[in-house]
Amino acid sequence: MADRKFFAGAAIRRLRRAANMTQVALADALDISPSYLNLIERNQRPLSARLLLLLADRFDFDPRQLAADEPGGGIDGISRRLADPMFDDLAIDRGEVEEWLSAAPNAAEAFVRLFDNRLTGQLGSALEIFDPIQLVRKEIERWRNHFADLDAAAEALADELRMGAADLYGAIAERLRVKHQLTIRVLPETVLPETLRRLDLHARQLQLSEMLNPASRTFQAAILLGEIEAQAEIDSLVSGAKFQDTTAQRLYRRHLSSYFAASLLMPYARFLRACEQTGYQIQVLQRRFGASFEQVAHRLTTLQRVGARGLPFFMIRIDRSGQVSKRFAGASHAALIESAHRCPLWNIHRVFDQPLEVHSQLVALEDETTWFTISRAVAGIGAGAGGYAPEFAIGLGLSAELASTLYHARGKNLSSDNAKPIGLGCAACTRVQCPQRSAPPKNRTIKFNERKTGLTPYNFVSD
Structure with missing residues:
Protein backbone atom coordinates (compact mmCIF):
# COMPACT_ATOMS: atom_id res chain seq x y z
CA MET A 1 0.00 0.00 0.00
CA ALA A 2 1.41 3.40 -0.92
CA ASP A 3 2.29 5.70 1.97
CA ARG A 4 0.19 8.84 2.24
CA LYS A 5 1.46 11.90 4.06
CA PHE A 6 -0.68 12.56 7.09
CA PHE A 7 -1.19 16.18 8.12
CA ALA A 8 -3.01 16.85 11.39
CA GLY A 9 -1.79 20.28 12.47
CA ALA A 10 -5.16 21.70 13.44
CA ALA A 11 -6.05 18.66 15.57
CA ILE A 12 -2.68 18.68 17.36
CA ARG A 13 -3.00 22.39 18.06
CA ARG A 14 -6.44 21.82 19.63
CA LEU A 15 -5.10 18.97 21.77
CA ARG A 16 -2.18 21.09 22.97
CA ARG A 17 -4.35 24.09 23.82
CA ALA A 18 -6.93 21.94 25.61
CA ALA A 19 -4.06 20.67 27.81
CA ASN A 20 -2.85 24.26 28.44
CA MET A 21 0.58 23.42 27.01
CA THR A 22 2.92 25.68 25.08
CA GLN A 23 4.63 24.52 21.92
CA VAL A 24 7.88 24.37 23.86
CA ALA A 25 6.35 22.10 26.54
CA LEU A 26 4.76 19.71 24.04
CA ALA A 27 7.89 19.62 21.89
CA ASP A 28 9.90 18.68 24.95
CA ALA A 29 7.42 15.90 25.81
CA LEU A 30 7.70 14.54 22.26
CA ASP A 31 11.49 14.93 22.14
CA ILE A 32 11.43 17.20 19.09
CA SER A 33 12.33 20.83 18.58
CA PRO A 34 9.71 23.58 19.04
CA SER A 35 10.36 24.77 15.49
CA TYR A 36 9.59 21.30 14.11
CA LEU A 37 6.35 21.14 16.15
CA ASN A 38 5.46 24.56 14.77
CA LEU A 39 5.87 23.25 11.21
CA ILE A 40 3.68 20.23 12.04
CA GLU A 41 0.94 22.43 13.51
CA ARG A 42 1.03 24.62 10.39
CA ASN A 43 0.76 21.49 8.20
CA GLN A 44 4.16 22.15 6.67
CA ARG A 45 5.42 18.79 7.91
CA PRO A 46 3.50 15.48 8.03
CA LEU A 47 2.94 13.59 11.26
CA SER A 48 5.14 10.51 11.59
CA ALA A 49 3.92 7.21 13.02
CA ARG A 50 6.26 7.61 16.00
CA LEU A 51 4.87 11.01 16.92
CA LEU A 52 1.32 9.78 16.40
CA LEU A 53 1.84 7.02 18.97
CA LEU A 54 3.53 9.42 21.41
CA LEU A 55 0.63 11.85 21.12
CA ALA A 56 -1.89 9.04 21.64
CA ASP A 57 -0.06 7.96 24.78
CA ARG A 58 0.32 11.55 26.08
CA PHE A 59 -3.33 12.55 25.56
CA ASP A 60 -4.98 9.09 25.89
CA PHE A 61 -6.98 9.04 22.68
CA ASP A 62 -7.50 6.74 19.70
CA PRO A 63 -4.96 7.67 16.96
CA ARG A 64 -7.69 7.20 14.35
CA GLN A 65 -9.43 10.21 15.89
CA LEU A 66 -6.97 12.58 14.25
CA ALA A 67 -8.13 11.51 10.79
CA ALA A 68 -11.62 12.76 11.61
CA ASP A 69 -10.14 16.08 12.78
CA GLU A 70 -8.33 16.84 9.53
CA PRO A 71 -9.58 20.16 8.12
CA GLY A 72 -12.66 19.59 6.02
CA GLY A 73 -12.58 15.86 6.74
CA GLY A 74 -9.21 15.51 4.97
CA ILE A 75 -8.58 14.68 1.34
CA ASP A 76 -11.54 12.31 1.08
CA GLY A 77 -13.97 14.74 2.70
CA ILE A 78 -13.01 17.64 0.44
CA SER A 79 -12.86 15.44 -2.68
CA ARG A 80 -16.45 14.29 -2.06
CA ARG A 81 -17.61 17.90 -2.01
CA LEU A 82 -15.60 18.78 -5.09
CA ALA A 83 -17.42 15.98 -6.94
CA ASP A 84 -20.47 18.27 -7.02
CA PRO A 85 -21.49 19.07 -10.64
CA MET A 86 -20.81 22.78 -10.07
CA PHE A 87 -17.08 21.98 -10.07
CA ASP A 88 -17.08 19.70 -13.13
CA ASP A 89 -15.22 22.15 -15.36
CA LEU A 90 -12.34 22.56 -12.89
CA ALA A 91 -11.12 18.93 -13.00
CA ILE A 92 -9.52 19.17 -9.54
CA ASP A 93 -7.58 16.01 -8.71
CA ARG A 94 -6.49 14.53 -5.37
CA GLY A 95 -2.99 15.94 -5.76
CA GLU A 96 -4.33 19.49 -5.82
CA VAL A 97 -6.49 18.80 -2.78
CA GLU A 98 -3.47 17.47 -0.88
CA GLU A 99 -1.47 20.58 -1.80
CA TRP A 100 -4.35 22.80 -0.67
CA LEU A 101 -4.63 21.04 2.69
CA SER A 102 -0.90 21.29 3.20
CA ALA A 103 -0.60 24.97 2.25
CA ALA A 104 -3.89 26.39 3.60
CA PRO A 105 -5.76 24.01 5.95
CA ASN A 106 -7.95 26.74 7.45
CA ALA A 107 -9.03 27.91 4.00
CA ALA A 108 -9.99 24.32 3.16
CA GLU A 109 -12.04 24.10 6.35
CA ALA A 110 -13.75 27.40 5.51
CA PHE A 111 -14.67 26.07 2.06
CA VAL A 112 -16.22 22.95 3.59
CA ARG A 113 -18.29 24.95 6.05
CA LEU A 114 -19.58 27.26 3.33
CA PHE A 115 -20.32 24.33 1.03
CA ASP A 116 -22.18 22.41 3.74
CA ASN A 117 -24.23 25.39 4.83
CA ARG A 118 -25.17 26.29 1.23
CA LEU A 119 -25.83 29.95 1.95
CA THR A 120 -28.49 31.50 -0.24
CA GLY A 121 -29.63 35.13 -0.38
CA GLN A 122 -33.28 36.09 0.05
CA LEU A 123 -34.47 39.72 0.37
CA GLY A 124 -30.96 40.77 1.29
CA SER A 125 -30.56 38.20 4.10
CA ALA A 126 -28.69 34.89 4.12
CA LEU A 127 -30.59 31.73 4.96
CA GLU A 128 -28.91 28.47 5.89
CA ILE A 129 -30.45 25.39 4.34
CA PHE A 130 -30.16 22.43 6.68
CA ASP A 131 -31.03 18.78 6.23
CA PRO A 132 -32.03 17.61 9.74
CA ILE A 133 -30.99 14.03 9.00
CA GLN A 134 -27.50 15.13 7.97
CA LEU A 135 -27.26 17.45 10.98
CA VAL A 136 -28.05 14.56 13.31
CA ARG A 137 -25.64 12.24 11.52
CA LYS A 138 -22.88 14.84 11.81
CA GLU A 139 -23.50 15.07 15.56
CA ILE A 140 -23.51 11.27 15.93
CA GLU A 141 -20.22 10.98 14.06
CA ARG A 142 -18.76 13.81 16.17
CA TRP A 143 -19.21 11.41 19.09
CA ARG A 144 -18.07 8.49 16.88
CA ASN A 145 -21.43 6.96 17.79
CA HIS A 146 -20.24 6.28 21.33
CA PHE A 147 -22.06 7.99 24.20
CA ALA A 148 -20.18 7.06 27.34
CA ASP A 149 -22.74 8.36 29.85
CA LEU A 150 -25.59 6.46 28.20
CA ASP A 151 -23.50 3.30 28.03
CA ALA A 152 -22.59 3.55 31.71
CA ALA A 153 -26.20 4.17 32.78
CA ALA A 154 -27.51 1.30 30.64
CA GLU A 155 -24.81 -1.07 31.90
CA ALA A 156 -25.60 -0.29 35.53
CA LEU A 157 -29.31 -0.79 34.92
CA ALA A 158 -28.68 -4.06 33.04
CA ASP A 159 -26.70 -5.41 35.99
CA GLU A 160 -29.50 -4.43 38.36
CA LEU A 161 -32.17 -6.07 36.19
CA ARG A 162 -30.04 -9.16 35.75
CA MET A 163 -29.94 -9.73 39.52
CA GLY A 164 -33.73 -9.82 39.63
CA ALA A 165 -34.46 -12.06 36.64
CA ALA A 166 -32.63 -13.94 33.92
CA ASP A 167 -35.23 -12.92 31.33
CA LEU A 168 -34.47 -9.33 30.30
CA TYR A 169 -37.87 -8.69 28.73
CA GLY A 170 -39.61 -9.89 31.88
CA ALA A 171 -37.28 -7.82 34.06
CA ILE A 172 -37.95 -4.66 32.02
CA ALA A 173 -41.70 -5.28 32.14
CA GLU A 174 -41.56 -5.73 35.92
CA ARG A 175 -39.47 -2.58 36.34
CA LEU A 176 -41.94 -0.55 34.29
CA ARG A 177 -44.87 -1.96 36.28
CA VAL A 178 -43.45 -1.58 39.79
CA LYS A 179 -41.42 1.61 39.51
CA HIS A 180 -43.31 3.54 36.84
CA GLN A 181 -46.84 2.08 36.98
CA LEU A 182 -46.73 1.13 33.31
CA THR A 183 -47.75 -2.26 31.96
CA ILE A 184 -46.88 -3.88 28.64
CA ARG A 185 -49.66 -5.33 26.51
CA VAL A 186 -49.20 -7.17 23.22
CA LEU A 187 -52.14 -6.49 20.94
CA PRO A 188 -53.34 -8.05 17.67
CA GLU A 189 -52.38 -6.39 14.42
CA THR A 190 -56.04 -5.60 13.79
CA VAL A 191 -56.15 -3.55 17.00
CA LEU A 192 -52.89 -1.73 16.18
CA PRO A 193 -53.09 -1.41 12.38
CA GLU A 194 -49.91 0.02 10.85
CA THR A 195 -48.54 0.62 14.36
CA LEU A 196 -45.74 -1.25 16.10
CA ARG A 197 -45.66 0.62 19.40
CA ARG A 198 -48.00 2.99 21.19
CA LEU A 199 -47.74 4.53 24.62
CA ASP A 200 -51.21 5.02 26.11
CA LEU A 201 -50.67 7.21 29.17
CA HIS A 202 -54.39 7.23 30.01
CA ALA A 203 -54.37 3.44 30.37
CA ARG A 204 -50.74 3.47 31.62
CA GLN A 205 -49.85 0.93 28.94
CA LEU A 206 -47.04 0.35 26.47
CA GLN A 207 -48.93 -1.36 23.66
CA LEU A 208 -46.85 -3.51 21.32
CA SER A 209 -47.93 -5.13 18.06
CA GLU A 210 -48.00 -8.90 17.79
CA MET A 211 -46.01 -8.42 14.56
CA LEU A 212 -42.86 -7.64 16.57
CA ASN A 213 -40.48 -10.55 17.10
CA PRO A 214 -39.09 -11.19 20.61
CA ALA A 215 -35.90 -9.17 20.04
CA SER A 216 -37.92 -6.20 18.78
CA ARG A 217 -40.37 -6.41 21.69
CA THR A 218 -37.53 -6.29 24.19
CA PHE A 219 -35.94 -3.41 22.27
CA GLN A 220 -39.15 -1.36 22.26
CA ALA A 221 -39.67 -1.94 25.98
CA ALA A 222 -36.05 -0.93 26.62
CA ILE A 223 -36.55 2.30 24.64
CA LEU A 224 -39.40 3.34 26.94
CA LEU A 225 -37.42 2.46 30.05
CA GLY A 226 -34.50 4.51 28.75
CA GLU A 227 -36.71 7.48 27.92
CA ILE A 228 -37.80 7.50 31.57
CA GLU A 229 -34.70 6.52 33.54
CA ALA A 230 -32.00 8.04 31.30
CA GLN A 231 -33.93 11.23 30.61
CA ALA A 232 -31.29 13.44 32.24
CA GLU A 233 -28.45 11.98 30.17
CA ILE A 234 -30.48 12.17 26.95
CA ASP A 235 -31.63 15.74 27.66
CA SER A 236 -28.02 16.78 28.28
CA LEU A 237 -26.82 15.34 24.95
CA VAL A 238 -29.70 16.90 23.00
CA SER A 239 -29.09 20.26 24.65
CA GLY A 240 -25.36 20.04 23.98
CA ALA A 241 -25.95 19.49 20.27
CA LYS A 242 -27.49 22.99 20.05
CA PHE A 243 -29.81 22.12 17.18
CA GLN A 244 -31.96 25.05 16.05
CA ASP A 245 -34.21 22.69 14.10
CA THR A 246 -36.88 20.86 16.15
CA THR A 247 -36.94 17.97 13.67
CA ALA A 248 -33.21 17.45 14.21
CA GLN A 249 -33.73 17.54 17.98
CA ARG A 250 -36.39 14.86 17.81
CA LEU A 251 -34.41 12.65 15.43
CA TYR A 252 -31.37 12.92 17.68
CA ARG A 253 -33.44 12.12 20.78
CA ARG A 254 -34.85 9.05 19.01
CA HIS A 255 -31.34 7.87 18.14
CA LEU A 256 -30.15 8.32 21.74
CA SER A 257 -33.16 6.43 23.11
CA SER A 258 -32.45 3.57 20.71
CA TYR A 259 -28.76 3.71 21.65
CA PHE A 260 -29.69 3.29 25.32
CA ALA A 261 -31.96 0.37 24.48
CA ALA A 262 -29.20 -1.39 22.55
CA SER A 263 -26.80 -0.76 25.43
CA LEU A 264 -29.31 -2.29 27.83
CA LEU A 265 -29.71 -5.40 25.66
CA MET A 266 -25.96 -5.64 25.03
CA PRO A 267 -24.14 -4.11 28.04
CA TYR A 268 -20.76 -2.75 27.01
CA ALA A 269 -18.28 -4.85 29.01
CA ARG A 270 -20.14 -8.14 28.58
CA PHE A 271 -20.78 -7.51 24.90
CA LEU A 272 -17.15 -6.57 24.15
CA ARG A 273 -15.93 -9.64 26.05
CA ALA A 274 -18.28 -11.84 24.02
CA CYS A 275 -17.07 -10.21 20.79
CA GLU A 276 -13.46 -10.95 21.60
CA GLN A 277 -14.20 -14.51 22.74
CA THR A 278 -16.17 -15.38 19.59
CA GLY A 279 -14.18 -13.42 17.02
CA TYR A 280 -17.16 -11.10 16.56
CA GLN A 281 -19.30 -13.99 15.30
CA ILE A 282 -22.59 -12.22 14.77
CA GLN A 283 -24.88 -15.25 14.91
CA VAL A 284 -23.53 -16.23 18.34
CA LEU A 285 -23.84 -12.64 19.59
CA GLN A 286 -27.45 -12.61 18.45
CA ARG A 287 -28.27 -15.73 20.46
CA ARG A 288 -26.31 -14.73 23.51
CA PHE A 289 -27.94 -11.31 23.85
CA GLY A 290 -31.36 -12.01 22.34
CA ALA A 291 -30.82 -9.41 19.64
CA SER A 292 -31.40 -9.18 15.90
CA PHE A 293 -28.68 -9.13 13.26
CA GLU A 294 -29.26 -5.42 12.69
CA GLN A 295 -29.17 -4.61 16.40
CA PRO A 421 -11.22 -3.46 -6.84
CA ILE A 422 -14.36 -1.35 -6.47
CA GLY A 423 -15.25 2.33 -6.59
CA LEU A 424 -17.58 4.75 -4.88
CA GLY A 425 -20.16 4.70 -7.64
CA CYS A 426 -19.48 5.19 -11.35
CA ALA A 427 -19.55 8.99 -11.24
CA ALA A 428 -16.80 9.04 -8.59
CA CYS A 429 -14.80 6.06 -9.91
CA THR A 430 -11.91 6.46 -12.34
CA ARG A 431 -11.04 2.78 -12.79
CA VAL A 432 -10.54 2.17 -16.49
CA GLN A 433 -12.13 -0.57 -18.60
CA CYS A 434 -14.67 -1.65 -16.01
CA PRO A 435 -17.35 -3.66 -17.85
CA GLN A 436 -19.86 -2.83 -15.11
CA ARG A 437 -19.56 0.92 -15.68
CA SER A 438 -22.90 2.68 -16.19
CA ALA A 439 -21.75 6.29 -16.42
CA PRO A 440 -18.51 8.15 -17.09
CA PRO A 441 -16.64 9.60 -14.11
CA LYS A 442 -17.02 13.27 -13.36
CA ASN A 443 -14.11 15.57 -14.16
CA ARG A 444 -12.91 13.31 -16.97
CA THR A 445 -13.07 13.97 -20.69
CA ILE A 446 -14.68 11.16 -22.68
CA LYS A 447 -12.51 9.74 -25.49
CA PHE A 448 -13.90 8.34 -28.70
CA ASN A 449 -12.36 5.85 -31.13
CA GLU A 450 -14.61 5.11 -34.09
CA ARG A 451 -12.45 2.12 -35.06
CA LYS A 452 -12.48 0.30 -31.73
CA THR A 453 -15.09 -0.66 -29.14
CA GLY A 454 -13.92 -1.39 -25.60
CA LEU A 455 -15.47 -3.23 -22.68
CA THR A 456 -17.30 -0.09 -21.63
CA PRO A 457 -19.07 2.52 -23.73
CA TYR A 458 -17.27 5.23 -21.76
CA ASN A 459 -13.56 5.56 -22.39
CA PHE A 460 -12.05 8.60 -20.74
CA VAL A 461 -8.81 10.44 -20.20
CA SER A 462 -7.07 9.04 -17.13
CA ASP A 463 -4.57 10.84 -14.91
Missing part, protein backbone atom coordinates in the same frame (compact mmCIF):
# COMPACT_ATOMS: atom_id res chain seq x y z
CA VAL A 296 -25.85 -6.43 16.79
CA ALA A 297 -24.45 -4.76 13.67
CA HIS A 298 -25.31 -1.31 14.97
CA ARG A 299 -23.88 -2.10 18.40
CA LEU A 300 -20.56 -3.07 16.82
CA THR A 301 -20.12 0.53 15.59
CA THR A 302 -20.31 1.93 19.14
CA LEU A 303 -17.45 0.13 20.91
CA GLN A 304 -15.17 3.09 21.55
CA ARG A 305 -14.91 3.26 25.35
CA VAL A 306 -11.56 4.71 26.42
CA GLY A 307 -9.34 1.87 27.62
CA ALA A 308 -11.70 -0.81 26.31
CA ARG A 309 -12.20 -0.25 22.60
CA GLY A 310 -13.56 -2.81 20.20
CA LEU A 311 -12.78 -3.02 16.51
CA PRO A 312 -13.80 0.08 14.51
CA PHE A 313 -16.68 -1.17 12.36
CA PHE A 314 -18.84 0.85 10.02
CA MET A 315 -22.45 -0.06 9.22
CA ILE A 316 -24.75 0.78 6.32
CA ARG A 317 -28.33 -0.26 5.53
CA ILE A 318 -29.69 -0.12 1.98
CA ASP A 319 -32.77 -1.29 0.12
CA ARG A 320 -32.90 -3.11 -3.21
CA SER A 321 -32.60 0.16 -5.13
CA GLY A 322 -29.45 1.08 -3.22
CA GLN A 323 -31.04 3.87 -1.17
CA VAL A 324 -29.40 4.34 2.23
CA SER A 325 -31.59 4.43 5.33
CA LYS A 326 -28.83 4.06 7.95
CA ARG A 327 -25.11 4.66 7.96
CA PHE A 328 -22.73 4.85 10.89
CA ALA A 329 -19.02 5.35 10.33
CA GLY A 330 -18.17 4.97 14.01
CA ALA A 331 -14.40 5.20 14.34
CA SER A 332 -13.70 3.63 10.93
CA HIS A 333 -13.61 6.85 8.83
CA ALA A 334 -14.71 4.71 5.90
CA ALA A 335 -15.28 6.50 2.60
CA LEU A 336 -17.02 3.31 1.45
CA ILE A 337 -20.32 4.36 3.06
CA GLU A 338 -20.05 8.11 2.58
CA SER A 339 -20.69 8.18 -1.16
CA ALA A 340 -24.18 8.86 -2.48
CA HIS A 341 -23.79 5.78 -4.70
CA ARG A 342 -22.17 2.38 -4.34
CA CYS A 343 -20.33 0.06 -6.66
CA PRO A 344 -22.38 -2.91 -7.96
CA LEU A 345 -19.24 -5.05 -7.60
CA TRP A 346 -19.60 -4.81 -3.82
CA ASN A 347 -21.52 -7.96 -2.90
CA ILE A 348 -23.84 -6.16 -0.48
CA HIS A 349 -26.18 -5.85 -3.49
CA ARG A 350 -26.38 -9.63 -3.92
CA VAL A 351 -27.51 -10.65 -0.45
CA PHE A 352 -31.22 -10.17 -1.14
CA ASP A 353 -31.26 -13.42 -3.13
CA GLN A 354 -29.79 -15.40 -0.19
CA PRO A 355 -31.41 -13.77 2.85
CA LEU A 356 -30.17 -16.22 5.49
CA GLU A 357 -26.53 -16.27 4.40
CA VAL A 358 -23.78 -14.00 5.70
CA HIS A 359 -21.58 -12.83 2.82
CA SER A 360 -18.02 -11.60 3.24
CA GLN A 361 -15.78 -9.82 0.77
CA LEU A 362 -12.40 -8.13 0.65
CA VAL A 363 -12.56 -4.90 -1.36
CA ALA A 364 -10.03 -2.26 -2.35
CA LEU A 365 -10.88 1.36 -3.06
CA GLU A 366 -9.05 3.66 -5.43
CA ASP A 367 -7.27 5.37 -2.53
CA GLU A 368 -5.57 1.99 -1.92
CA THR A 369 -7.41 1.33 1.35
CA THR A 370 -8.60 -2.25 1.76
CA TRP A 371 -11.74 -3.23 3.66
CA PHE A 372 -13.18 -6.51 4.88
CA THR A 373 -16.96 -6.41 4.65
CA ILE A 374 -19.79 -8.58 6.01
CA SER A 375 -23.28 -8.34 4.51
CA ARG A 376 -26.64 -9.96 5.09
CA ALA A 377 -30.25 -9.36 4.09
CA VAL A 378 -32.79 -8.71 6.84
CA ALA A 379 -36.57 -8.37 6.78
CA GLY A 380 -38.41 -5.48 8.38
CA ILE A 381 -41.81 -5.67 10.01
CA GLY A 382 -44.68 -6.26 7.58
CA ALA A 383 -47.78 -4.15 7.15
CA GLY A 384 -50.00 -6.72 8.82
CA ALA A 385 -51.44 -10.08 7.87
CA GLY A 386 -50.58 -10.65 4.23
CA GLY A 387 -48.77 -7.31 4.11
CA TYR A 388 -45.48 -6.63 2.39
CA ALA A 389 -42.43 -7.13 4.58
CA PRO A 390 -39.69 -4.62 3.69
CA GLU A 391 -36.24 -5.92 2.85
CA PHE A 392 -32.89 -4.36 3.65
CA ALA A 393 -29.25 -5.28 3.28
CA ILE A 394 -26.97 -4.66 6.24
CA GLY A 395 -23.31 -4.03 5.49
CA LEU A 396 -20.57 -4.11 8.12
CA GLY A 397 -16.90 -3.53 7.52
CA LEU A 398 -13.54 -2.55 8.91
CA SER A 399 -10.03 -2.00 7.68
CA ALA A 400 -8.61 -5.27 6.33
CA GLU A 401 -5.49 -4.91 8.46
CA LEU A 402 -7.69 -5.32 11.57
CA ALA A 403 -9.81 -8.21 10.30
CA SER A 404 -7.52 -11.18 10.90
CA THR A 405 -9.13 -12.06 14.27
CA LEU A 406 -12.68 -12.14 12.90
CA TYR A 407 -14.60 -15.39 12.78
CA HIS A 408 -16.02 -14.36 9.40
CA ALA A 409 -12.49 -13.83 8.03
CA ARG A 410 -11.12 -17.25 8.98
CA GLY A 411 -9.47 -18.98 6.06
CA LYS A 412 -9.58 -15.77 3.98
CA ASN A 413 -6.57 -14.30 2.24
CA LEU A 414 -6.59 -10.70 3.48
CA SER A 415 -3.69 -9.42 1.39
CA SER A 416 -4.46 -6.41 -0.80
CA ASP A 417 -3.58 -8.46 -3.88
CA ASN A 418 -6.63 -10.62 -3.19
CA ALA A 419 -9.05 -7.68 -2.83
CA LYS A 420 -11.82 -6.93 -5.31
